[in-house]
Amino acid sequence: MKDSKQQVFDFWNEASCGEDLYLTSTKKSGYQDQAKSRYQLEPYILDFAKFEQSKGKRVLEIGVGLGADHQQFAEAGAILTGIDLTQRAIEHTKHRFDTFKLQSTLLNCDAENLSFSDETFDIVYSWGVLHHSPNTPRAIGEVLRVLKPGGTARIMIYSKWSMVGIMLWIRYALMKLRPWMTITEIYSRYLESPGTKAYTIAGAQILMKSFTDRKIWTVLTHGDLLDSPVGQRHAGPLLNLARRIWPRWIIRTFLPTSGLFMLIEARKPL
Numbered sequence: 262m263k264d265s266k267q268q269v270f271d272f273w274n275e276a277s278c279g280e281d282l283y284l285t286s287t288k289k290s291g292y293q294d295q296a297k298s299r300y301q302l303e304p305y306i307l308d309f310a311k312f313e314q315s316k317g318k319r320v321l322e323i324g325v326g327l328g329a330d331h332q333q334f335a336e337a338g339a340i341l342t343g344i345d346l347t348q349r350a351i352e353h354t355k356h357r358f359d360t361f362k363l364q365s366t367l368l369n370c371d372a373e374n375l376s377f378s379d380e381t382f383d384i385v386y387s388w389g390v391l392h393h394s395p396n397t398p399r400a401i402g403e404v405l406r407v408l409k410p411g412g413t414a415r416i417m418i419y420s421k422w423s424m425v426g427i428m429l430w431i432r433y434a435l436m437k438l439r440p441w442m443t444i445t446e447i448y449s450r451y452l453e454s455p456g457t458k459a460y461t462i463a464g465a466q467i468l469m470k471s472f473t474d475r476k477i478w479t480v481l482t483h484g485d486l487l488d489s490p491v492g493q494r495h496a497g498p499l500l501n502l503a504r505r506i507w508p509r510w511i512i513r514t515f516l517p518t519s520g521l522f523m524l525i526e527a528r529k530p531l
């Protein structure tokens with residue numbers, strides 16, 4: 262049995278996030294198209310990441326993936342460092358940065374063991390990464406350590422009671438006659454890399470307890486609303502049918518907090 266970090270590595274080294282679905286080429290136009298689809302599908306990233314406020318700031322992005330957000334930080338004038346567990350993501354982002362003639366220090370590194378001194382960064386940003394790492398509290402501890410006092414963490418992790426989670430539970434627990442499976446087990450086995458976790462707001466408060474000025478909220482995503490492919494592991498006629506009959510208006514109106522993405526903004530105490 263492979264260890265849990267190796268399983269995460271193997272999953273993301275097979276294809277970086279969105280590579281199969283949205284990256285049509287590794288030319289300039291391919292990256293531009295991928296960024297366009299990304300911010301069309303996930304417009305809240307732009308509000309949350311506040312790229313434009315990073316000019317002249319020391320920014321660390323954990324889990325760069327294909328590098329779209331990293332590019333936004335670079336174009337905004339951040340003094341930039343990016344890491345990812347997989348060499349594949351680092352190579353993609355390096356190639357992207359060479360193509361657009363942008364600068365960043367890009368390293369293959371584990372979020373749970375950052376190779377930076379204490380109090381190095383003004384901002385640590387991580388979108389959809391830390392819930393994949395086996396020891397998420399340890400990775401959050403590293404975010405705290407490398408932030409300067411007063412520095413800002415902006416982190417997206419998955420929210421437990423989401424429409425995506427419920428859909429996966431119906432598909433892989435109820436329809437397979439295993440209703441005793443917990444939603445925690447469902448995320449761990451069926452959403453992206455093995456061992457993926459999802460948090461309640463109370464759980465995220467505990468995770469972030471050493472930070473101050475914590476703001477934690479959820480957003481409905483294209484996955485919850487079935488407005489797009491759900492991810493690189495899910496496809497098929499059942500999903501196509503669900504996509505046609507999905508009650509988007511009801512979800513938006515009555516269940517606005519049932520989104521998969523939990524957005525966290527917090528500061529390291531002075």
Ligand SMILES: C[S@@+](CC[C@H](N)C(=O)[O-])C[C@H]1O[C@@H](n2cnc3c(N)ncnc32)[C@H](O)[C@@H]1O
Pocket residue numbers: 269273274277278279323324325326327344345346347350370371372373387388389390393394395
């Ligand atoms: C869902 S992708 C997100 C990538 C990018 N942030 C985005 O939004 O497209 C998850 C990324 O996290 C990386 N990752 C997972 N565990 C990690 C860890 N312990 N340290 C650093 N990166 C990690 C994976 O290699 C993968 O590139």
